[in-house]
Amino acid sequence: MTDLLYSDTEEALRDSVRRLFADKCPPESVMRAYGPAPHDFSEVWHALAADLGMAGLLVPEQLGGAGAGAREAAVVMEEIGRAVAPVPFLSSAVLATVALLESGETETVKGLAAGSLTAALALPLSSAPDDAVAGVAVGADGLTGRVTSVAGASEADVLVVPVTGRDGLELHTVSRDAAGVDVSPVLTLDMTRPLGNVEFSGAASSRVDAAPAEAAVRTALETGAALLASEQLGIAQWCFDTTLAYVKQRKQFGRAIGSYQAIKHRLADLWIEVNSAAAAARYAADTAARRDGAAIGAAVAQAYCSGAAVHAAEECVQLHGGIGMTWEYPAHLYLKRAKSDQLAFGTAYRHRTRLADLVGLPVS
Amino acid sequence: MGIDEQAIAEDLGARVRALLDEHDPTSSDPRDFLAARFDAGLAWVHFPRGSGGLELPRSFQSQVEADLAAAGAPPGGGGRNGIGMGMAAPTIAAFGSAEQQRKFLRPLFTGEHIYCQLFSEPGAGSDLAGVATRAVRDGDDWIVNGQKVWTSGAQNAQMAILVARTDPTVPKHQGLTYFVCDMTVGGVDVRPLRQITGEAEFNEVFLTDVRVPDANRLGAVGGGWKVATTTLNNERVAIGSMLGVTRETGMIGKVTEAWRAEPQLRNPAMHDELMRLWVEAEVARLTGLRLRQRLTAGQPGPEGAGMKVTFARLAQAISGFEIELHPESGLRYDDWTMRQPEVVDFTGREPGYRYLRARGNSIEGGTSEILRNTIAERILGLPPEHRVDKDIAYKDLDKGAAR
Numbered sequence: 169m170t171d172l173l174y175s176d177t178e179e180a181l182r183d184s185v186r187r188l189f190a191d192k193c194p195p196e197s198v199m200r201a202y203g204p205a206p207h208d209f210s211e212v213w214h215a216l217a218a219d220l221g222m223a224g225l226l227v228p229e230q231l232g233g234a235g236a237g238a239r240e241a242a243v244v245m246e247e248i249g250r251a252v253a254p255v256p257f258l259s260s261a262v263l264a265t266v267a268l269l270e271s272g273e274t275e276t277v278k279g280l281a282a283g284s285l286t287a288a289l290a291l292p293l294s295s296a297p298d299d300a301v302a303g304v305a306v307g308a309d310g311l312t313g314r315v316t317s318v319a320g321a322s323e324a325d326v327l328v329v330p331v332t333g334r335d336g337l338e339l340h341t342v343s344r345d346a347a348g349v350d351v352s353p354v355l356t357l358d359m360t361r362p363l364g365n366v367e368f369s370g371a372a373s374s375r376v377d378a379a380p381a382e383a384a385v386r387t388a389l390e391t392g393a394a395l396l397a398s399e400q401l402g403i404a405q406w407c408f409d410t411t412l413a414y415v416k417q418r419k420q421f422g423r424a425i426g427s428y429q430a431i432k433h434r435l436a437d438l439w440i441e442v443n444s445a446a447a448a449a450r451y452a453a454d455t456a457a458r459r460d461g462a463a464i465g466a467a468v469a470q471a472y473c474s475g476a477a478v479h480a481a482e483e484c485v486q487l488h489g490g491i492g493m494t495w496e497y498p499a500h501l502y503l504k505r506a507k508s509d510q511l512a513f514g515t516a517y518r519h520r521t522r523l524a525d526l527v528g529l530p531v532s
Numbered sequence: 533m534g535i536d537e538q539a540i541a542e543d544l545g546a547r548v549r550a551l552l553d554e555h556d557p558t559s560s561d562p563r564d565f566l567a568a569r570f571d572a573g574l575a576w577v578h579f580p581r582g583s584g585g586l587e588l589p590r591s592f593q594s595q596v597e598a599d600l601a602a603a604g605a606p607p608g609g610g611g612r613n614g615i616g617m618g619m620a621a622p623t624i625a626a627f628g629s630a631e632q633q634r635k636f637l638r639p640l641f642t643g644e645h646i647y648c649q650l651f652s653e654p655g656a657g658s659d660l661a662g663v664a665t666r667a668v669r670d671g672d673d674w675i676v677n678g679q680k681v682w683t684s685g686a687q688n689a690q691m692a693i694l695v696a697r698t699d700p701t702v703p704k705h706q707g708l709t710y711f712v713c714d715m716t717v718g719g720v721d722v723r724p725l726r727q728i729t730g731e732a733e734f735n736e737v738f739l740t741d742v743r744v745p746d747a748n749r750l751g752a753v754g755g756g757w758k759v760a761t762t763t764l765n766n767e768r769v770a771i772g773s774m775l776g777v778t779r780e781t782g783m784i785g786k787v788t789e790a791w792r793a794e795p796q797l798r799n800p801a802m803h804d805e806l807m808r809l810w811v812e813a814e815v816a817r818l819t820g821l822r823l824r825q826r827l828t829a830g831q832p833g834p835e836g837a838g839m840k841v842t843f844a845r846l847a848q849a850i851s852g853f854e855i856e857l858h859p860e861s862g863l864r865y866d867d868w869t870m871r872q873p874e875v876v877d878f879t880g881r882e883p884g885y886r887y888l889r890a891r892g893n894s895i896e897g898g899t900s901e902i903l904r905n906t907i908a909e910r911i912l913g914l915p916p917e918h919r920v921d922k923d924i925a926y927k928d929l930d931k932g933a934a935r
Contacts (some may be wrong), residue, residue, distance in 0.1 A: 172822035412912055426914035432908035439907055440838040447818040468818075470812040520807035527780075527809070529791055531803045 170458075172450040182243045185222065188215055189251035191213075191497065195498035201254050206322075213255040214370070216244075218283025223261045226391075227281035231274060238391060242398035242453035249402025249477075252362040252501045256286055259320025262395055263289040264328045265389035271339045272378030277328055287323035287341075289388060290366055292317040296514025297389040297466065301382060303332035304368055310348055311340065311368035319512075321351045321364030328450050329373060330385050339381040340373035347371065358508035359502060390466050394452040394514040397469035400477035401449040403506050404442045407477075407484035407499070411435065412487055422469040431487065438483055445476040467523040471516045477506040544592055548570055555669050566642040569600070575608060575641045577931045579625050583633035583706035584641055584723035585848070592826065609644020612874050615685060620647045622694050623763045624712070627750040628745035636691070646844040648711065650680040650737060651760065655931055658902045660695070660764075660922075660929070661704045661757055665739060667696035667711070669746075674711065677744040682896065686735040687872060687933060689715045694744070698753055700927040707758030707926050712748040718777055719743070730868040739874045756918045767897050774828035777821070783850040783886060786879055790857060797857055802844075809850050816842050834910040844893035844900055847878075851886040860884060 172184070192212045200207035217223035225241045226234020241262060243305075248257055260280060264287035268277050279285030291301065294317060295458045304313030311329060321327065324344050342349060348371030351364040368400040377384065410436060415426030425431055453467030479505040485492035492499045510516070524531060555568045570584045577592045579585025601607075609617040617640070618806055624636050640647040656662040665678025676696055686692070692713045696934035715722075720744040724732035751759040780788050790797060791806060820839055827835075855862040866882040878886060894900040908914040921929050 170821070171825070172818065173825050246632070260812055307565075327562070416914065425913055426908075430911075432914050433901070433904040434913065435912055436841075436904035436907035439912060440842060443822075443838060444815045444842070445820045446810075446813065447822040448815045449819050450822065468814050471807075472815045482893075496679060517804070520804060520811065523811065524807050527810070529803075529806065530795075530798070531800055532795070532798050 169380075170449055170451060170454050171344055172454065174450075175239075178243045178517060179238055181240055182247060183416065185216065185218055185244055185247040185251070185385050187305060188220060189247060189253050190401075193251055193253050194393075195252075198252050198254060198497070198501055206353065206362070207254075209254045209526045210323070211502055212253065212258075213257075213286070213302075214258065215284060216255055217261065217286070221283070224255065225231035225263075225279030225331040226261065226265055227269065231269075232278045232281040238394060238456035239450075239453045239459070242285075242395050242449065244404040245395045245441050246402035246405070246449075247399035249404075249505070250406045252360050252403070252498075252505050254362070256288070256320035256323045258361075258392060258396065258399070259288045259318075260286045260324065263319070263388050264324075265393050266391045267328050267384050268338060268341075268376065270379065270384035270387045271381050272375060273341075273376040274341070275402040276341055276376070277323045285325050286320070287326040287328050288316055288318055288320040289385070290315045290318050290321070290327050291385070292391075293319040293361075293363060293512050294347075294514065295389055296518045297386055297463070298525075299389075299514070301330050301337055303330040303337050306331045306338070306340070306373070309370040311342065311371045311373050313368050315366045315368075315380055317354060317363045318351075318366050319361055322353050322362050327366065328376075329368075331373070333375075337382040337385065337514050338366070338375050339377040339384060340371040340375050342368075343412050344373050346373075348512075356475075358504040359409075361508065370419075376405050379418055389513055390463060391456055393470050393519075394456040394462065394466035396509060396512055397445075397466070399444070399450040400473040400506065400509055403477040403502050403509070404445055404473075404480035407480035407506075408435075408438055408442050410499075411484045411487050413481075418489075434483060434487065438480060442480060443450045445473045448472045464523065467526060471515065471519040471523060474516050474519075476522050478510055479493060480502075481506040534919065538746070538747060540588060540592060541595065544574075544577065544596060545599070546586070547574060547578060548596060552603050553603075557603055557605035561643045561817070562610060563644060565606060566608065566610065567638065568604070570610075570638050570641045574600075575637070576621065576625070579637070580633065581917075582630070582829065583625060584637050585625075590755045593798070594824075608641055611686075613643055613646050615639045615649050615693075615876065616647035618713070619649060619763045619766050622766045623710075623750065623759060625708070627710070627759050628760050632712075632747075632750065640691070643903075645690045646685060646688050648683050648686045648692045648715065650692045650694040650739075651762075651763075652682045653679060656707075658899055660760065661708065662929070663697055663708065664931075665694075665696045666700075667698050667709060667744065669698070670743075672746050674709075674744045674746060674749075676711075676713070676739050677746055677793055677890060678739050680739065681734070681736040683722075683737045684733055685874065686715065686737050687724070688874060690708075691715060692737075695756050697926065698756075699744055700906060701925050702754070702835055703923055704921060704929065705757045706754055708760070709753050710750045710756040710759035711743050711744050712750060713742065714748075717743060724870070724872055726870055729885055730889065731871045731873055741775065764898065765832045765834060765836055766880075768832075768840040768903070777813060777817070779817065779892045780810075781817075782813075782877055783854070783878065783890075784810060786883075786886070787854050787857065790854070797859075802853075802857065805853060809846070809853060812846055813850070816846055834906050837898065837906045837911075841894075841900045841903050841907075844890075846895045847886075847890040851883065851890040854883040855887050860909065 224233035225236040229235035329340045350367040354363045417420045452465040452469035557902040575584030577588040578590040667674040667676045694711045694713040698709040721735045721738040721741040726732045861914045865884040
């Protein structure tokens, strides 16, 4: 039986993450991601990953993790969305961690679970769970090839690299500082989730997959898609809450703008949409945790929540009027994250197409 | 599930088995079975003891329903008492005295008393508190005069829930009183009201010197608005729950069935639209499920308004799409004769019927516009609409033309 609510443990976890972000990355601090020199947010990440132990949520206890699951990780993602927190939780604690765990790797994951290591999965952030995985080449002189738009590449100590081997896909690890590895940061629409282009030119790597790497990568992307819906929910909730507070307080023509029906009805519709996004996001997290119907859960949630987050952010800008358009006001941080999140792990169009296959509604 | 909950669930399971042992649902008269179920406290487990319940959290009801349905038991209310089960029963449980609960709930649950709802009037639609039907005290009775409209099932109903004006000298919300009214007494005239689908699912009900005992009053004299709000909140939850419990039920199921069965209907542009609607229907289903998981105890609040708005929007979008999906048969219509159906058969008829009937979904039970006001004001705390009629005695209001 699916449970779409939050347990007391999940609520307690949310409180601790929310307090951390309120303390360590308020909007004026997140804004620095858009400064001329890249700002270092590693202190926030280490507090989240190591001090609060969130990096190990998806890692079993025998490997040093918390032995929790996707439901708990989803709550962290909600809070990341709510704060547009510039932390590599999705890229390291979800994508790289799940790819390694699913392929049977047990060493690097211990470091990841402890928060002493940070990793990134060397695939474009836009990779959908059903994309054919194009691994980089491997030869006598190591890895060669280029992977663009890799989330968290610059913040990573270790790159987890899908590699096209002689007998199919393999999974390798390589230190980001190793010879023959070059990571160049990309100027992005959403600077709070840094992307990097990774160039391998004869990098010595270790092959780590004990289990089929293709399935491991697919599960990682699918878990990423499922949990991204919770980040999108968090974005939508912040935008909704902030806009609601603003229309109650902002007065024009001698009355609160939230007293006009044109505004009230937009907020009522947005409330309905955010509630619906909550149900879809919790369903994706719950089915991912139970590994029962997870592919459909993730596709439905991405098809719905990606648009809901963008709509909430767009409404936030519009209903704030002029101030919503300023660099100073944080609404744009949410709009940029929401719009970029629409592309992560494939657009809603892609997820609808995939869903059609999963539920047997062919296009022709 | 905690230890206490486990114990309650086991105890309930035993009670259900005992009921089924003593009354084989496949061979007993449905009404006798339902009476026994009521007496066992298994009608609504969250209701008081003696009123069909066991005073347990509402969350345990679904297991009882599932177990009994699996055993082939008849549905509560006898299967054709939607207003009784969905609206009257929770209101009677919330506002009725112990004696009223004993008197009304058992025959309601067995299906002996089919209920209808005497709320809307030609001059009081969205503005329900503006009802003009008068109830005047006469000894132990009230004498009721007025005209009600949009009353589904009135032609088959034994009982009604009724909102009437008992004091026109105070502002409109304060002068209303709520009654349970016997539809079989003299002075009740039911006339079918034909709608755009061709059928007459609803009625106009003319009340002329109808006698209602004061013993049938729910809540205080002048307290009818509060009681009616409980009924309406339950109504919206009931309508919202029409979204279905399992995937691809209801209208979206008709569309997916056609898409799978008839490959010649498919084209790529419609495919993306189909999947958009599929996703929206699935998310609405999950949202309804989540609302029910949160509603483990007590009366539903205004949250059901959101589900109702969603249900209406989706029903209209899907039924419109469904006609376009059938380029030729979409031109046809199945039946224009004036039928008086007992229940709305959304999925048993053709796409044209669904399309036309769905227009009413955003009007009945609170228009989507009024429900957006409800959400904005009661849930989000936004300032209320300016109300020129709020502090004026009902009798002094400008009532305009009746529609």
